[in-house]
């Protein structure tokens with residue numbers, strides 16, 4: 155049931171309506187927005203904590219500035235729910251993150267008020283600066299370009315590069331630092347220490363030298379980011395000041411919802427919860443449930459590290475999301491959260507490996523896109539023994555196009571010296587991690603999906619899975635399916651269901667995308683003239699392409715159909731809905747096979 159907006163919010167269909175309110179009415183509006191957000195996200199999960207913390211910022215910005223003429227960019231964009239609600243999407247908000255609904259992140263195609271699409275961190279300063287320079291070149295010196303960025307995101311490399319660049323321009327740029335003192339997990343890094351010293355309750359520690367002023371920004375604040383009337387006053391003054399400027403606003407993540415303020419990491423994106431007590435509702439059915447892949451990673455790295463003291467763990471700002479937090483708690487000196495810094499994470503791993511350590515560098519597939527050159531130039535070229543664990547490989551669901559991990563198989567396959575594999579289930583993940591740390595394994599990429607595996611009893615002794623060796627899951631005589639990774643479970647279901655229709659399907663789990671199991675592929679192309687490849691990744695350049703290349707190189711002739719993600723961006727929805735759209739769930743595989751002529 156969509157939430158019913160309060161009496162002020164119900165009249166706000168655009169920032170024009172907002173501007174008709176008196177300043178005195180704004181605190182009540184903020185309260186109504188919070189109630190609306192809590193009600194909506196309690197029944198349709200999303201990014202709660204950050205959005206609750208940015209309500210006053212959104213109201214004040216749209217109240218004072220002339221959006222969409224003035225350009226407003228929300229860094230990461232997970233805190234922009236109030237902005238969406240104020241800019242014409244209140245009545246659509248119950249479709250947030252749903253299939254066919256509105257995106258959970260700002261998106262240019264969704265609204266003229268979303269000046270720039272975001273999702274990955276630390277891009278907003280570069281984009282705002284680019285827009286500001288464009289305005290100047292086009293003779294417009296009056297338009298303001300605003301970036302709202304968190305204390306963790308501003309420490310990301312791109313944001314630092316943009317600050318460095320912005321400081322030499324006279325561009326009409328306003329950075330609003332939304333400082334809530336926390337990332338998803340506790341914030342890390344020396345810059346975070348600096349911000350804490352700057353704003354802490356011990357004035358003796360307040361630094362005199364101001365980092366932002368040193369970068370030629372005019373600095374304002376710190377200001378209470380929940381005092382909407384003060385914010386409005388301050389923003390009105392800042393509006394008149396030319397050049398790059400930064401307003402430092404202190405906020406509380408989860409503001410106004412007790413549980414979300416108390417447990418900020420959990421309530422960053424809590425899933426379904428009770429809107430009164432905040433208690434989180436579990437959606438898992440009772441009984442034996444398989445573990446999440448991320449937890450298998452988290453438990454297994456500890457087990458391996460206990461036996462092999464050269465193993466260390468690295469995460470760029472995703473300790474809880476990757477479950478490396480388990481190792482950080484148990485072996486704090488051997489597990490590192492380096493902040494939102496994927497490029498650094500990879501080259502930091504390279505340095506560790508160059509000195510004989512074996513780093514397990516865990517990066518979400520989609521965020522790994524940031525560190526492509528570091529993998530090539532700093533790791534693969536130098537044949538370093540780094541194990542990349544790519545979590546959230548494949549379609550991730552409700553986070554949508556910015557977060558799907560769909561390109562990794564294709565973008566890594568072209569890099570020499572890499573070994574690339576993907577487990578069918580959680581036991582295989584464990585065994586791949588074990589294999590990857592054995593002496594001489596070289597650079598390994600292990601790619602696994604979001605969510606749960608398929609078998610509760612995965613905790614068996616380790617077994618090496620030799621690189622470049624796949625396996626036959628099921629024999630058959632009419633045709634062959636070749637799959638990679640967890641999506642192979644859909645292929646297995648399809649193969650079984652087709653038996654009842656008297657179609658005998660052989661199913662091969664290739665396990666390693668690189669090196670390919672050529673013995674297995676020769677067997678397949680010798681025996682079958684109908685082949686389907688199945689992957690939860692782009693069909694351009696991934697497993698399907700590799701199989702076609704093999705077929706052509708060895709002059710086989712077969713009817714090969716590639717199932718995977720088509721050459722377009724896939725939006726948000728449940729993973730099952732999206733797999734269905736792409737046609738590689740069990741039903742899609744069956745339909746494809748039924749189209750063959752036997």
Ligand SMILES: Cc1ncc(C[n+]2csc(CCOP(=O)(O)OP(=O)(O)O)c2C)c(N)n1
Nearest residue numbers: 204273274275304305306307336337338471
């Ligand atoms: C490149 C990249 N790495 C990691 C993430 C995952 N991520 C989303 S929000 C977030 C923390 C952001 O913290 P902060 O900027 O302080 O904003 P807050 O959530 O506290 O409002 C992280 C690490 C991301 N979106 N993009």
